[in-house]
Amino acid sequence: MATPPPTGPLLAVEGLTRRFQGLVAVDAVDFAVAEGTVHGLIGPNGAGKTTLFNLVSGVLAPSAGSVRLDGRALDGLPPYRRTALGLARTFQNIRVFSEMTVLENVMTGLHTRLTAGWGILVRSPAFRAEERAAKARARDLLAFVGLAEAAGTRAGDLAYGDQRRLEIARALACEPRLVLLDEPAAGMNPAETHALLGLLRRLRDERGLTLLLVEHDMPLVMSLCDRLTVLNFGRRIADGTPAEVRAHPAVIEAYLGTGGHDAGPRAVPQSRGTAP
Ligand SMILES: Nc1ncnc2c1ncn2[C@@H]1O[C@H](COP(=O)(O)OP(=O)(O)OP(=O)(O)O)[C@@H](O)[C@H]1O
Ligand SMILES: [Mg+2]
Incomplete structure (x- = not known):
């Protein structure tokens, strides 16, 4: 063999x-x-x-x-x-991205994996389903790095150490x-x-x-x-x-x-x- x-x-x-x-x-x-x-x-x-x-x-x-x-x-x-x-x-x-929320920062990383293509323009059902899934995944990643509670916070307002963990979550996305x-x-x-x-x-x-x-x-x-x-x-x-x-x-x-x-x-x- x-x-x-x-x-x-x-x-x-x-x-x-x-x-x-x-x-x-x-x-x-x-x-x-x-x-x-x-x-x-x-x-x-x-x-x-x-x-x-x-x-x-x-x-x-x-x-x-x-x-x-x-x-x-x-x-x-x-x-x-x-x-x-x-x-x-x-x-x-x-x-x-200081002006974006913590959740949005993670979602920027996820966009490298989205597939709806032109559906994004017309907010097609496929796009909306993908967006919901992306949000859920971003929340999972935030929970994994210990930032679940901060999802809606402006990223620039996070403490320094939390911004570093946010960067890790975005990389994982x-x-x-x-x-x-x-x-x-x-x-x-x-x-x-x-x-x-x-x-x-x-x-x-x-x-x-x-x-x-x-x-x-x-x-x-x-x-x-x-x-x-x-x-x-x-x-x-x-x-x-x-x-x-x-x-x-x-x-x-x-x-x-x-x-x-x-x-x-x-x-x-x-x-x-x-x-x-
Ligand atoms: N764009 C650049 N142009 C010219 N020299 C540079 C440039 N980037 C880095 N260097 C030089 O290259 C060397 C290595 O720098 P580098 O930033 O890779 O070191 P490092 O190991 O990351 O240091 P540190 O622990 O301080 O972050 C240094 O002498 C630095 O001044
Ligand atoms: Mg260095």
Whole structure:
């Protein structure tokens, strides 16, 4: 009997490079994310994490290298096509539609999945049925992230941590297989961070989602992630389990600046990023 072909990683990044004039922000980075895992991407401020997210999501074009989602090359595809293939993201600087309600914000994510087409113009029965279903689904997602009570609130009036959870609900509305989260705990208090940890665990364990997580909150990263890739000055300096990475000399040096970086300590692991 033929053995089934081995399943590859859900996300494969190979030789990924992005230059900005003289600066190599992402420098020949390789890593792979297995389906159903939480994979952390960590490194000091300016290491290239957000740039790498922009390359994977299609916001920026690479100078070299490739990104594959479930074996399919994403080269040249714009962000909306990548979303349709199952890739969603949140942003380091929150991007909610402040003037819209919380529910409407989630529904903007659902529109990538609506099919009524021209029926929207005449409010056809098919469109109205779809709209009702979309509202129900948006409410489900809000309940899942703990924002059910806030459905009618203006999004701009939500507390900071709640806006971050709203962004996650909107990302989930696209029915992704892989979600990229850029510093979801930034600006959260310890109770909010703890709730976020539970939410991200449930996404993996109950919904089978795959998460690629950039985060400076090391206790969160270490307790949540199955695997970590560490960047410093655009280069991958370590890759492994949290325990392996924590003990890696290059990682200790990058975070503590013991190797003679002139600025001394760069970003302590517990710091919360605030840069855009
Ligand atoms: N559009 C751009 N033009 C020029 N340089 C850029 C641009 N975007 C990022 N950079 C530079 O690339 C490097 C990597 O930046 P990036 O934002 O990816 O880092 P990061 O790891 O996300 O940092 P942080 O933890 O502070 O968010 C930095 O030196 C940054 O100044
Ligand atoms: Mg960043």
